[in-house]
Amino acid sequence: xxxxxxxxxxxxxxxxxxxxxxxxxxxxxxxxxxxxxxxxxxxxxxxxxxxxxxxxxxxxxxxxxxxxxxxxxxxxxxxxxxxxxxxxxxxxxxxxxxxxxxxxxxxxxxxxxxxxxxxxxxxxxxxxxxxxxxxxxxxxxxxxxxxxxxxxxxxxxxxxxxxxxxxxxxxxxxxxxxxxxxxxxxxxxxxxxxxxxxxxxxxxxxxxxxxxxxxxxxxxxxxxxxxxxxxxxxxxxxxxxxxxxxxxxxxxxxxxxxxxxxxxxxxxxxxxxxxxxxxxxxxxxxxxxxxxxxxxxxxxxxxxxxxxxxxxxxxxxxxxxxxxxxxxxxxxxxxxxxxxxxxxxxxxxxxxxxx
Numbered sequence: 001x002x003x004x005x006x007x008x009x010x011x012x013x014x015x016x017x018x019x020x021x022x023x024x025x026x027x028x029x030x031x032x033x034x035x036x037x038x039x040x041x042x043x044x045x046x047x048x049x050x051x052x053x054x055x056x057x058x059x060x061x062x063x064x065x066x067x068x069x070x071x072x073x074x075x076x077x078x079x080x081x082x083x084x085x086x087x088x089x090x091x092x093x094x095x096x097x098x099x100x101x102x103x104x105x106x107x108x109x110x111x112x113x114x115x116x117x118x119x120x121x122x123x124x125x126x127x128x129x130x131x132x133x134x135x136x137x138x139x140x141x142x143x144x145x146x147x148x149x150x151x152x153x154x155x156x157x158x159x160x161x162x163x164x165x166x167x168x169x170x171x172x173x174x175x176x177x178x179x180x181x182x183x184x185x186x187x188x189x190x191x192x193x194x195x196x197x198x199x200x201x202x203x204x205x206x207x208x209x210x211x212x213x214x215x216x217x218x219x220x221x222x223x224x225x226x227x228x229x230x231x232x233x234x235x236x237x238x239x240x241x242x243x244x245x246x247x248x249x250x251x252x253x254x255x256x257x258x259x260x261x262x263x264x265x266x267x268x269x270x271x272x273x274x275x276x277x278x279x280x281x282x283x284x285x286x287x288x289x290x291x292x293x294x295x296x297x298x299x300x301x302x303x304x305x306x307x308x309x310x311x312x313x314x315x316x317x318x319x320x321x322x323x324x325x326x327x328x329x330x331x332x333x334x335x336x337x338x339x340x341x342x343x344x345x346x347x348x349x350x351x352x353x354x355x
Contacts, residue, residue: 017054018044021061022148030095030129030136030155032069035196037132040064041151043318045143046325050309063316072096086121089160090128099154106150114153115141119262122156123269127276129159130197130245131252135322138255159198163275164205166214173218176229183213183278187286197245197283204282210275217274223265227256230277231330237284238342245284247323247346249277254326302340303349305331311347320346 022041030038043064044057052060075094080087080101088094105114119137126134133156140152174182186209192200204210220226231253238246256263256273263269303311305328312324324343331339344350 013054014048014052014057017057018048018143019145021057022145025061025065026147026151027070028065028068029071030132030151030158031092032067035198037129037136038068038155039132039318039322040068041144041148042132042136042139043321045139046322047313048143049325050312050321050328052313056313060316064318071099074100082117085157089121089125089157092158095154095158098157099150102153102157103146103150106146111141111149115259115262118153118157119259120264120269122153122160123263124272125156125160125162126252126256126272127163127201127279128156128161128198130201131248131255131276131280133157133159134259135248135251135255138258141258161202163214163272163279164210166211168211170213170216172216174216175218176220176226176233179213179217179274180233182216183209183281187281187284190282191285192283197248197280200245200283200285201276201279204279207282209282210278214275214278215271217270219267219270223263223269223273224257224260226270226273227253227260228334230273231257235327235330235338235342237281239338239345241284242345243284244319245280247319249280250342251319251322251326254329302337302344305340308340308343308347311349312343315347 021044025041025044028038028040032038040061043060047057047060072093072095074096077094077097080094080097082105085098085101088098091098102114102118122133122137128134133152136152136155137149140149144152190204190207190209192203194200194203205214220229231250234246234249234253237243238250308324309328312321315321323346327339327343
C-alpha cells in the first residue's frame with residue numbers, strides 16, 4: 001500500500017495526474033452493476049486532496065476501474081437543449097445525451113451560468129441515487145476537469161428523482177433538535193431488506209413515519225445554517241453507529257456546502273433537504289448496531305490529521321477516503337474533536353478496543 005503524502009514540490013505532478021485520470025475516466029458510466037455508483041472520480045479527487053501523489057492516484061484507478069461499465073451511446077432522441085434537458089431527468093438511458101448537453105453548455109455558457117441554471121432543479125432531488133450525484137458534483141467543482149464537471153451534472157440528472165410529498169400536511173413545525181427527537185425513537189419500528197440505500201429510501205417514503213414527519217421541520221435561518229446543523233447531527237449519529245448510510249449523509253452535506261452558492265435559499269429547498277434527511281435516516285436500518293466509538297474512548301487521544309490522511313491513503317475503500325476527506329474539511333472550517341474521531345472510526349482505529 002501507499003502511505004506517503006504529496007509534498008508541495010510534487011503537488012503540480014499530482015494535479016496533472018488527477019486531471020489526466022479524470023479525463024480518462026470520462027469513458028465510464030455513472031452506474032455499474034445495475035445500481036452501484038461509479039465512485040472513481042470522487043475518490044480520485046478526495047485522495048488527491050488528502051495528499052496522494054501521482055503513483056497513489058494511478059493505483060486507485062487500477063484498483064477501481066476494472067469493475068466499471070462504459071457510458072452508453074447517445075440515444076436516438078436527438079440532442080438536448082436548455083429548454084429540453086429536464087425532460088431527461090431520471091433517465092439513466094439518456095446519461096450520454098445529458099453529458100453531451102452539459103459539456104456543450106459549459107463550453108458555451110461557462111460554469112457559473114450552467115450551475116446557476118441546473119443546480120436549483122437538481123437540488124429538488126438532492127437525495128437521488130443515495131446522494132451520489134450531489135457528492136460527485138461537489139468533488140467536480142473543487143477539482144474536476146470540464147469533462148468531469150459535465151459528467152457529474154449528467155450523473156446527477158440521469159439518476160434524479162423527486163421525494164414524495166406527504167399526503168397530509170404537518171400539524172406542527174419543529175426546530176431541528178425537537179424534530180429529530182420526535183422521529184428518532186420511531187425508526188426501529190420500520191426496516192427494509194432492499195440491498196441499496198436508494199431503494200430503501202424509496203421504500204421509506206410511503207411509511208407512516210415519513211408521512212408524519214417529513215414536512216414537520218421548521219424553516220431554519222438559511223440553507224447553509226440547516227446544512228451546518230444537519231452535518232453535525234449526522235456526525236453524532238455516525239460516532240454512535242459507524243453506519244454506512246449515515247456516512248453518505250456526511251459526504252453529501254459536505255458537497256452541499258461546496259455547491260451552496262448555486263442553491264436557492266428557499267423554504268422549498270429546505271423542505272427537500274428535510275425530506276431527504278428523514279428518508280436516509282429510515283434507510284439506515286434501525287436500531288443502529290453498536291459499532292461506534294466505545295464510551296470509554298470518547299475522551300481518548302485521536303490521531304492527528306497527518307496520520308489520519310496517511311491511513312486513509314493506505315487502503316482502497318472509496319467511502320472511507322471520502323469520509324476522511326469530508327471530516328478533514330469540516331474540521332478546518334469549524335474545529336471540533338468529533339471530526340477526527342469520526343475519521344478515526346471509519347479507519348478502524350477503535351476496532352481493537354471493543355469488548
